[in-house]
Amino acid sequence: MAALLAGSAMAFGAAPGTAQANDGYDLWLSPAAAPAASPDIRVIGDSATLKLAAAELRRELTSSPLPIVLGKADAPDLAGLRLPLAGLGAEGYLVRPATIAGRPALVVTGNTDAAVLYGAFAAIRAQKMGADLAALDISSAPKVKxxxxxxxxxxxxxxxxxxxxxxxxxxxxxxxxxxxxxxxxxxxxxxxxxxxxxxxxxxxxxxxxxxxxxxxxxxxxxxxxxxxxxxxxxxxxxxxxxxxxxxxxxxxxxxxxxxxxxxxxxxxxxxxxxxxxxxxxxxxxxxxxxxxxxxxxxxxxxxxxxxxxxxxxxxxxxxxxxxxxxxxxxxxxxxxxxxxxxxxxxxxxxxxxxxxxxxxxxxxxxxxxxxxxxxxxxxxxxxxxxxxxxxxxxxxxxxxxxxxxxxxxxxxxxxxxxxxxxxxxxxxxxxxxxxxxxxxxxxxxxxxxxxxxxxxxxxxxxxxxxxxxxxxxxxxxxxxxxGNDPQVVDTAVAIMMKSREAVVDYTGPLGLAHLMDTGHHYGPGPWVNELARPEWNPTYYHKADRDGIGFDRTRTGSNAVSQYAPAVARQLADPRTTPETELLWFHHLPWDWKMKSGRTLWTEMVAHYDRGVATVAQMQAQWNGVKGKVDAERWSKTATYLAIQHREARWWRDASLAYWMSVNGRALPAGSAAPEHDLAWYKAQRFPLAPGQGH
CATH class of the missing domain: 3.20.20.80 (Glycosidases)
Known part of the structure; x- marks a missing residue:
């Protein structure tokens, strides 16, 4: 299935039309209204689940070159086809052309009604990714129960x-x-x-x-x-x-x-x-x-x-x-x-x-x-x-x-x-x-x-x-x-694939973690150190002082590395072999520690913070490039949220750097902008009504 989707990813259909209004309710699925020309679908069985599978195909498929037959593999018309069902288990599906009663058809089957439903959705997904239903031959069983x-x-x-x-x-x-x-x-x-x-x-x-x-x-x-x-x-x-x-x-x-x-x-x-x-x-x-x-x-x-x-x-x-x-x-x-x-x-x-x-x-x-x-x-x-x-x-x-x-x-x-x-x-x-x-x-x-x-x-x-x-x-x-506009799809994928790393960069690069403000977990608070339980405080996790930063989890510290298999533990015990993405998770290192780039740890940290903010700006520019090709509702909300993200990425970057500089006494590298406010300003921010707080 992965190979099919990878191979068809660029096989875009007809040229895109005008973006239609969309409030996001339908997710990655089609609206409730059925297409004008519904494919020929036959259901073997009358369970509620099989009826839902047929309804989804009628709703989602734009067309089908073959009539579609839905049913469990042991249904009378399907049992004699000797379909390759080995390994499908209770939930795996098979979708492939077959001849039933002398007529070619696309069969969607499995060993249970739920499997047939999953197969119907797989056929829909394949068509939306550019596959030809007449040549469709896919089977898949869940690897996880x-x-x-x-x-x-x-x-x-x-x-x-x-x-x-x-x-x-x-x-x-x-x-x-x-x-x-x-x-x-x-x-x-x-x-x-x-x-x-x-x-x-x-x-x-x-x-x-x-x-x-x-x-x-x-x-x-x-x-x-x-x-x-x-x-x-x-x-x-x-x-x-x-x-x-x-x-x-x-x-x-x-x-x-x-x-x-x-x-x-x-x-x-x-x-x-x-x-x-x-x-x-x-x-x-x-x-x-x-x-x-x-x-x-x-x-x-x-x-x-x-x-x-x-x-x-x-x-x-x-x-x-x-x-x-x-x-x-x-x-x-x-x-x-x-x-x-x-x-x-x-x-x-x-x-x-x-x-x-x-x-x-x-x-x-x-x-x-x-x-x-x-x-x-x-x-x-x-x-x-x-x-x-x-x-x-x-x-x-x-x-x-x-x-x-x-x-x-x-x-x-x-x-x-x-x-x-x-x-x-x-x-x-x-x-x-x-x-x-x-x-x-x-x-x-x-x-x-x-x-x-x-x-x-x-x-x-x-x-x-x-x-x-x-x-x-x-x-x-x-x-x-x-939809099928290649510029929109390529832009969305490009933004998505860089987005999580951008958040890591502007919130906690190089293995830093748990640096958020207390309770609501909204915004930076690397200075927080007065909470009742030590492990609730960000200072517990970064242990920054004038000499260095990071949590020593080697034998000279908590020895958390010993909980991993020996080969992994050996790698993580040495800062020179620890992945730099996790460096400060496992090691307390001096600010002048030499990184693989040749820069000092401090200079590298600042570069990551700067890169995180710059990446969000790139994401904004890319999204601006598809304005008019995405419906106004979803484009506008995304654009607004990217503006919020850019502002808050800068806030995370500035507040964090202001705090680290107060600890290490170092200046920013040449070319890196100073924080917009002083540290006291960032510490004074309060958000008592931030959403999602626990009871």
């Missing part, structure tokens, strides 16, 4: 780290009113192969598992089911106390275990295909098994036993850190979870963030990947841009996702990539998963801006196949979103 969006949505409608308005779920009017947007949301997910949705915040309220809220969740499950999507709930570990009136939530207490079993049975009566639980425990003040001197495995296995009779699973997050642990925050998850390898139940996945801190614009891959061979590791990525400029900064995260998936853990020699850990190939795990913290809200364009939609799209495509190219995905999205 659970492809799940995590909604950090609260029951009051707010969204933690959400920058696209209020929650899509209106819990107050559920279950009676099912907003049509729920089905549109499910349609978009199905087009990418996303097959699961966690409805509520990992900082969970016990109310989400109250009887009336289970009924509300069941109403959403009813909408999602025909689209091949299961619902999950974030479970609050202390719910037996808060809902059940028990005196403890100890996972080894028989009454607690019985309470969870009864609650699980109740949920499955309302939602027979309920997926299971996501749990955040003993992190950032959340309750968990360690409150009772039990392990994370004890807690996860208790819940796993409760859902196992229903084929449910538990996604247990490894994002843990505590102020009582004086060790390097980057080490804490490994320290707690590595000894538990092999102790989790068969229906438990340990859900691990891409990096060991917290979704920073760049982090090294998490050392737990490759370190727990007996445990399925579920990769957690953040689609919402908590640290990458909220919704207003254009930052295509496909490149970030690709970077971590391609990272080599060296756990079993060269080629032991994070992707192979996640998809089970490295250790033979059959239970596999990827989770994305959703960027979706009630904004008309779903995610706060048009280009933010690309991050939702990229997550879905990479969850299906973690080996796909971020650039090919960007081109797919751009062409489906903006």
């Amino acid at each position: 659970l492809r799940v969006l995590n909604h950090w949505d609260n029951l009051d409608g707010s969204v933690e780290r959400g920058y696209a308005g209020q929650s899509l779920w209106d819990w107050w009017t559920l279950p009676d009113f099912k907003d049509p947007r729920y089905a549109d949301y499910a349609r978009a997910n199905a087009s990418l192969g996303i097959n699961g949705v966690v409805l509520n915040n990992v900082n969970a309220s016990p109310v989400s598992m109250r009887e009336d809220y289970i009924t509300k969740a069941a109403a959403l499950a009813e909408v999602f089911r025909p689209w091949g999507i299961k619902v999950y709930l974030s479970a609050r570990f202390s719910a037996p106390i808060e809902l059940g009136g028990l005196k403890t939530a100890d996972p080894l207490d028989p009454e607690v275990r019985a309470w969870w079993k009864a609650k699980s049975d109740e949920i499955y009566r309302a939602i027979p295909d309920f997926g299971g639980f996501l749990v955040k425990a003993n992190s950032e003040g959340q309750p968990g098994p360690r409150d009772y001197h039990r392990s994370h495995a004890d807690g996860a296995n208790m819940l796993a036993a409760a859902v196992a009779p229903h084929d449910g699973i538990v996604m247990w997050r490894a994002f843990v850190y505590a102020e009582t642990d004086p060790d390097d925050r980057a080490k804490q998850a490994y320290t707690e979870f590595k000894p538990l390898d092999g102790k989790f139940a068969d229906n438990v996945l340990v859900q691990v963030k891409n990096g060991a801190i917290d979704f920073q614009p760049r982090e090294p891959f998490h050392p737990l990947f490759g370190a727990m061979p007996k445990t399925p590791m579920m990769l957690e990525l953040q689609v919402t841009k908590e640290y990458l400029g909220f919704a207003t900064h254009l930052a295509y995260l496909g490149t970030l996702f690709e970077e971590v998936l391609e990272a080599d853990t060296r756990a079993k020699g060269k080629g032991s990539t994070v992707a192979k850990v996640v998809d089970g190939a490295l250790e033979g795990h059959r239970l596999t998963g990827m989770a994305g913290v959703a960027n979706i809200g009630r904004d008309r364009d779903w995610s706060g801006s048009t280009f933010n939609q690309a991050n939702w799209y990229a997550f879905g495509r990479l969850a299906w196949d973690p080996t796909l190219s971020a650039e090919i995905i960007a081109r797919e999205w751009a062409r489906q979103t903006f």
Whole structure:
């Protein structure tokens, strides 16, 4: 499939017409109105899912040289064709020409109704990328079993780290009113192969598992089911106390275990295909098994036993850190979870963030990947841009996702990539998963801006196949979103592919991280050092002083490098072999350290800050070049947001440099502009109402 899309990327169709009005609601899909000439489509079967697949083809395809036949592979008219279905599993699809009852047709098939639906969307995507349906021959099966969006949505409608308005779920009017947007949301997910949705915040309220809220969740499950999507709930570990009136939530207490079993049975009566639980425990003040001197495995296995009779699973997050642990925050998850390898139940996945801190614009891959061979590791990525400029900064995260998936853990020699850990190939795990913290809200364009939609799209495509190219995905999205004008598509892709690196440059180059202001995570605050917990303070992470900058994670410091496989640890232990993109993550170095460019560390840092601002200016100029070729609504909003991004990139650059100069006492290199204001001005800025703050 990747080769097909790469080969057809430049095979643009007819010359573009006048840009039509577009408010972004339809994402990368077509509007509800069907095209004038609908292709000849025959459906074998009458399930709701097959009917949806046929409706999508009628809506999306501009034409088809062959009649299209949709049906499961075991349907009478298809079973005798001896189609190559080996390896497709339950969700893989096959789309190819065949002769049925003496007539040529394009067959869209798979072993389940959901597979046929995915095949229909694949045919649509292929045509939009320039493929000839008469010659189409594609098959694909997901490399990852659970492809799940995590909604950090609260029951009051707010969204933690959400920058696209209020929650899509209106819990107050559920279950009676099912907003049509729920089905549109499910349609978009199905087009990418996303097959699961966690409805509520990992900082969970016990109310989400109250009887009336289970009924509300069941109403959403009813909408999602025909689209091949299961619902999950974030479970609050202390719910037996808060809902059940028990005196403890100890996972080894028989009454607690019985309470969870009864609650699980109740949920499955309302939602027979309920997926299971996501749990955040003993992190950032959340309750968990360690409150009772039990392990994370004890807690996860208790819940796993409760859902196992229903084929449910538990996604247990490894994002843990505590102020009582004086060790390097980057080490804490490994320290707690590595000894538990092999102790989790068969229906438990340990859900691990891409990096060991917290979704920073760049982090090294998490050392737990490759370190727990007996445990399925579920990769957690953040689609919402908590640290990458909220919704207003254009930052295509496909490149970030690709970077971590391609990272080599060296756990079993060269080629032991994070992707192979996640998809089970490295250790033979059959239970596999990827989770994305959703960027979706009630904004008309779903995610706060048009280009933010690309991050939702990229997550879905990479969850299906973690080996796909971020650039090919960007081109797919751009062409489906903006149409066939080669200048528009090429411009969009060019902007996207440089955008995330620009954010890294102007917020935290050379391995710096966690430099944002407190609470809202909006804007620079490298000087912050008065928060209650040391690891909340940016000064904890950069340790800048007059002599140098960076966090020493070698043997002379926290020795976090020892948590990686020996080959990786050796590379990272030496600043001369550490990738310069991660240099200050692992090393505290003098300001005069000589970089590969021949410049000093200080001069190189300034050059990166300057480059970040200049890149955003280039992005603005490129977008200005397609004015009139993109509808006015989306062009104007993007242009306005790029102007905001350029202003705020300069703010990040100026504030950061003003602070570093106050620490190191050095002047800026020749030709680099002085900050617009003094350091006191930047420190005085306050943003108490910035969106997305946690409760």
